[in-house]
Amino acid sequence: MTSRPPVDIARILLIIVILSLLIFGSLYIVRPFLPALLWATMIVVATWPLMIGIERRVGGRRSIAVAAMVMGMLVVIVLPLSAAVATIAERGGDVIALAQRLPDYTLPPPPRWLHDVPLAGGRLAREWQRLSDAGPGGILARVQPYAMIGTQWLLARAGAAGALLIHLLLTVVIAGILYSRGELALSMVARFAARLAGDRGAAAVRLTGLSIRAVALGIVVTSAVQAALGGLGLYVTGVPGAAFLTALILILCLAQIGSAIPLFGAAVWLFRRGDEVAAIELAVWTLLIIGLDKVLRPLLIKRGVDLPILLILTGVLGGLVAFGIVGLFIGPVILAVTFTLMQAWIAQEVPPEPAEPGVTSDVK
Template identity: 55%
Template sequence: MQARPTVDLARIMLGVLALSLLIGGSLYILRPFLLALVWATMIVVATWPALDAVQRRLRGHRGPAVVVMLLALMVVIVLPIYGAVSTLAAHADEITTLVTGLPNYTLPPPPNWLASLPLVGARATREWQTLTDAGPGGVLATLQPYAVRVAGWLLARASAIGALVLHLLLTVFICGILYTKGEAAGRIVTRVAQCVAPENGAAMVRLVEHAIRGVALGVVVTALAQSALGGLGVWVAGVPYAGVLTAILFIFCLAQLGPLLPLLASVAWLFMHDARLAAILLLVWSIGVTALDNILRPILIRRAIALPMILILAGVLGGLLAFGMIGLFIGPVLLAVTYALMLAWIDTQEAARAADNAPAMPDTPRAANNPATHE
């Protein structure tokens, strides 16, 4: 009878404890840099093909290519975010005055063309007329306390410009390191994944890469396009504080709230000031800018990752609510990896069942029945 192997339980527990302490201590030491490291990783993974293209144009020189990419990050990412936040902070007094004065506004009567809209015209006219009949403020007086809280929260975050600039510069610095040593970092991550999952580790790393790239293209590029087009429409329509509204549009689009609410507020302001033609044109433009989200983002995301659109949206919105802005990337990545692992497990189980149900191959003839063996 074979003896059972002995298990040194104390040694295993001490090893697990030591490993947990090492991992926890390392994360605690890196805690001030973790958020910037995660953001830099997302940015580098998403823009790595651009780095390869720039490096090829510079005859294979990595150093100048890294400098070009960092300058591009400053122009494309750092400056728009800094501009949006600094614009909100610079107009903090005007925004606070506008929000606190909401109850003093009176909604004008509904325009005549609103009733002629198919399906929703009659109901929209009744709802508009109800708000008009409510007198000065109307429903705005009810919403004013909540609007003050939201505006105060946004302005409190926007006022920390110094911390934001430091965080952005740290992110760009880490991006430079990862651009320079990206291949080595990728090999280490792949080897670790293969140690954890020998069969699917490398595929999971590639899936994460594609998910990050797809979300970066779909979310960030769409937000930039919608905010730019929406801000252009607001500026052409003559709405004041077009720069502030563009910054708000960018934040709304990046947070997956869409540009419709700020644009509708601009349309309402134009109606209140009897600029009806401009208001109608801006309303049509706003509908087009809002619909751009449903066209551009799926195309960009599906170019990088084959994932159902409902999972992409759930990952973006759920990740945003669970982890904040960084959740825009973490959520879809987690769902993509989980979805791919589930499909791989289903394929493995189906292949195993097919192998079990396959008919058995006939046995080869015995040597005694083979005439060649009697020669």
């Protein structure tokens, strides 16, 4: 009978401490770059098939494909987000002044067409009439606990336009590096996952990529489409400040709040001004945009993995509070990846325990 070799507990603990210090130190050093790295990784994973398609069309020249993708990121992501945040920050004083004028604002009686809105017309008309009967200050009594707090919070977030621009530019640089060395990065991640969990680790990497692609397409593309259509409706109907409202729609759609509040508010303003036709057109256009959101977002998300909308909403709002505007993208990706990996782990069959010698399962 051979004796078990002695276990050097002190050596094992020392190795664990050293590895923990190395990991913590590395994360602390790269901490300023983590948001940009996560954002760039999400963008590259989501748009990698597009980059490969461009590379094929230009004769396999990766540098041209990378340059095209970087320019596309600048035009599609950096410029619109920077313009949206800068516009909100620039018009912040007007928003606060509008919120402060609520005590003197009296809501007119509800329009007749509101009663004819399917399903919710009667309830909307009663709520409108209740606020109108309250007279001056009636609206303030309802929204005062939320209006100023929400407005100031939104402006404080949007006021960090300089920091956001730096993050966006850094994201573009990192994304360009990942585009040019994507296969190498994927190979390193796959080998690391396989070293940790074998075939399960490789499957986890594939699930992570599908989750990132699904969430990125479902949130970003849908929000951009809603903002573009909403801005078009505001511009055509002649609503002043259409650029500011479009930027606000983009931020609200990314936060999964939706475009209904600014668009219906603009329709009410048009009605009060006496332009009933434009108000009805904008209201109908808003309903179409809301309906498109209900169809397009689940369709894009389900192209990757089947994720609950509640999970995405939680990730967006939690990421916004935790990381700021960049968290709009990071939060849902983290939760989606965690949810997908947990589902895969739960779905795995547990191997049966071996039976003891001499024990049979037959009952006679």
